[in-house]
Amino acid sequence: MSGSGGDGRNGGELSGFRIGHVPAGVGDLVSDFATEWDDVRFASRVWERETAEGVRVDLRVHVLRGDRLATLADLRDFLAEYHERDPADAAFTEFRHGELPGLVGATEAFWLVTPGVAVDVLLDATVGGQPELLAVATGVDPLT
Secondary structure: OOOOOOOHHHOEEEOOEEEOOOOOOOOOEEEEEEEEEOOEEEEEEEEEEEEOOEEEEEEEEEEEEOOOOOOHHHHHHHHHHHOOOOOOOOOOEEEEEOOEEEEEOOOEEEEEEEOOEEEEEEEOOOOOOHHHHHHHHHOEEEOO
8 A cells, every 4th residue: 555644454544634434344455546537636545355356346435626626516416427427316315524514325425525625435335335334434534
């Protein structure tokens, strides 16, 4: 793992955030990535496992930064495009990350921290359901 700021099994630090909860069932292969897509910069941590079919991603935490992420609706639309899904087909409900509104589905939770900064958490359904996803999401907090 590169640039984690800590032990990835325990979450650690990622781009100004602390990941406070990692489900026990995620794989031991932990990697960090920095990418950019459509003027949004991603700092990502990925937990994977080796399977008979190859590598399976169990958990992804993305910290996103970009001017186009001004509102929660902007973030939702950006993520629909990024994940190549129809926004009308996605079943998300509201959740609270402290005082911040977010959206959560069966395997993904995201919220806008401030205009231009957001967090997106994706958990494979075989690792845990929505309660586990929300435990990961609400355990991601800014360092300051």
